[in-house]
Amino acid sequence: MATKVTKIGVLTSGGDSPGMNAAIRAVVRTGIYHGMEVFGVMRGYSGMIDDDIVKMESRSVANIIQRGGTILKCARSKQFLTPEGRQIAYENLKKRGINGLVIIGGDGSFRGAQKFSNEFDIPCIGLPGTIDKDIAGSDFTIGFDTAVNTAVDAIDKIRDTADAHDRLFIVEVMGRDAGYIALHSGIATGAENILIPETKTDIEELIDSLGEKEKRKKLVNLVVVAEGDDFGGGNEVAKIIKERMPTTDTRLCILGHIQRGGSPTCLDRLIASRMGYHAVESLIEGRHNVMVGILNNRMNYIPLDFAVKAKQRISKEWMKIVKILAS
Template sequence: MPNKINKLAVLTSGGDSPGMNAALRAVVRTANYFGLDIFGIRRGYSGMVDDDIFQMDSQSVANIIQRGGTVLKSARCKEFYTAEGRQKAYANLQKHGIDGLIVIGGDGSFTGGMKLQQEFGLPVIGLPGTIDKDLYGTDYTIGFDTACNTALDAIDKIRDTADAHDRLFIVEVMGRHAGYIALHSGIAAGAENILIPEASTNIEDVVDALSEKEKRKKLVNIIVVAEGDAFGGANEVAKIIRERLPNFDTKVSILGHIQRGGSPSCQDRLIASRMGYHAVEALLNDTSGVMVGIINNQIVYTPLEIAIREKHTVDEGWLRMVKILAS
């Protein structure tokens, strides 16, 4: 017989992403609908270790769907990395009678949830809350669309000033290990080049392309760089280009944490709401140890270890398209 879930807890962990509050709202209200007690854990696993756990209801999540960040807050917890820390955290869950956990976060957050399920048999569901879109088993992650829109808005504004002064701008967006924000925002902004960690870039090809554009008097160029590209970010790319093409007026703009904040887009609110609802349903149907994802607009469940271990591959056709459209 499946274990009956009576009391759920939910936390947000890792880097914040727009839409986490929408997912939290969906989890809480779905749990309430099915007659479950629902608890929030402040500051992720740190709050679990410190027993910063409180009961929530529908009113607890009123007027948060449009807010960026996370009302539950997020923090790192070195103590949770230890077996003693996890035992302390689980004891706090037991104290509140919690028999199921929903984790909203990325691969590190899911690893913590996996540990709890493996060591203590606690049913855990993961919701992919990360702007990087670097989790396997879903077409989109909560926050990715908003981060892309934020980057795109900034790049569009940068292009205006680049055009006014005939400048080359190298724009760095977030993505230490994944280049999806750079890829999507760069294509949408009409960038002349996009540098991402998943694809090796020959800097000579970039220099040659810019030289050819200079001959055609195309002096306004945008290069979008993921922070984890092979050259070490926008400043390093700019250093090479300034040495090779001193006639270019080359500027660098690093967008930074602006991409994490802001009101979530319609798409992020929708997918967060769908995922939060289905996370509760999954636990009630005795499904756990999985991440809720959306593929081809259908809800899918991917084992947490696979969602963490496997990686998306970037189709080289995307980058080929960038070169053709920027010519």
């Protein structure tokens, strides 16, 4: 670990998120500025095993900061979960002299980086790239702001047609294990109810609430549901509401992967650029095996081990706000 880092690899792993290209750009150009050689690893850990690794120059990352997705592609690698797979990956890095890695991804990607770094002599820096904002140690994750703004834009449009027909809309947003997209987009669009994985859904309370609003002639209602809600997501919620409230004109809209795509917002471009710059600086300064986050507008460095184990928590205050504002 005391070896000076002179050649670094950068990869995007797990699910894609808007702003990953901005982070790649920052890593490549900061590394080159400091006289390093920078290599792009295609398709995450799969590319490391398949030896799909390309030398990157400053022009390799020209005109990508505004693009969604990732020029390095994303993949999930079952082979990297095995000691044999990680050994192959290490040999491919070693023959190029790569002695530092920047991994842009979520907790699954960080688990792989932590294990790999513990087994071999290559320090790793993690950048939180996930639309779910479910990683502790950072106020922001790369891609969340874009994803939630995409959801808000779509829900605003849905409200227009809901109002025209006096309909109840169930809108499912992404969030298998975390409800931040549902929470933020629901509050921002005035949703009457928000269902998230972090809280147990009381379907009777939901139906009573919608029934009470119907009696008050509040005929336009929005229920925003995270896909990982414990009741079963948008499909199950819509099914039970249609059964229990047959006279209500109820429609379901699942936003799906539209939330992953699109040009990143200014905020996502800024935090990705800042994190990418500090990832390279961390390798130079000998700050290894950490995740680079931003807390209270200051850089925050937490061990990958903690980043893997800890989860961003939704405070009870947020849920209280939802209840009060939707009444």
